[in-house]
Amino acid sequence: MSRVVVLAARPQGEPRESDFELRDVPDRAPGEGEVLVRNVLVSVDPYMRGRMSGLRTYVGPYEIGEVVDGATVGRVVESLHEDFAAGDWVRTALGWRELGVAPGDALRRLDPDAAPPSTALGVLGMPGFTAWIGLLEIGRIVAGETVYVSAAAGAVGSAAVQIARLKGCRVLGSAGSPEKVEWLRSLGVEAFDYRETSAKEALADGIDVYFDNVGGEQLEAALSALHPFGRVVACGAISRYNAAGPEPGPRNLNLVVTRRLRIEGFIVTDHQARFRDFLAEVGPWVRSGEVRYRETIVEGIEQAPAAFAGLFHGDNVGKMLVRVGPD
Secondary structure (H helix, E strand, C coil): EEEEEEEECCCCCCCHHHHHHEEEECCCCCCCCCCEEEEEEEEEEHHHHHHHHCCCCCCCCCCCCCCCCEEEEEEEEEECCCCCCCCEEEECCCEEEEEEEEHHHCEEEECCCCCHHHHHHCCCCCHHHHHHHHHHHCCCCCCCEEEEEECCCHHHHHHHHHHHCCCCCEEEEEEEHHHHHHHHCCCCEEECCCCCCEEEEEEEEEEEEEEEEHHHHHHHHHHEEEEEEEEEECCCCCHHHCCCCCCCCCCCHHHHHHCEEEEEEEEEEHHHHHHHHHHHHHHHHHHHHCCCCCCCEEEHHHHHHHHHHHHHHCCCEEEEEEEECCC
């Protein structure tokens, strides 16, 4: 037997621990072509909130009573797939569970000598890839431009500010605590605490690109600050994920016309063909220390719901992870 976390109820507003249930489930042996994996770290991500609503967006919703699926890294326990052996580190989509069986063809082997396996869930995984695609493919940043990133101390934001800086841009970033601001400044970011300084004030000199992780007031301020022909990379809107109903959009959307702005949303899985290109560029930066990362790690599978809820209160610096097994 091993433990899993299932969705017990659809959250109303902010997710609560009572919306989830910890269960013991029987383990099964792998079949032909399958691999039994013991999870070490599981990911909690803001996009999961939309899947809990019951509505289909770009991906299907979670069903009540089903394990919350998502990205994990773990160790192979038993393999009936020729490409994997016991002890291998792998990246999976097994979700919030301690142990699980997955098709070998769906796994990605990780080299712990090249980078810590945890980075496959953060700076060298979906969050880092999202930042890279958003800046290069959607924002089309150019050296010398000014780029503003909201939620800049999160998993995606902290990768975005560093990639933009390495591409020769002036980078501004907002965060919600003095600790986060201090870390961002150590990365070469002109950071500010949005609880103390308004984005309107901080962006008074103007920007060329806005990497939006927040939406709401931050988006409205950025639209006012964008130079003509500026771009908005619409990555996320965490300030709105728990809204009980529709809320007014930015009141200055007329600027999209008068300043000839471009707003473009994207889903990173549409760009999977570029993942190796991303690793080829960002991997060496991580190994050399040119791109730094932080992780907030919560201990125990039973803490996954609390860790998830903490994303909406800014409890994490960098990537939020839950450790469910030993390394």
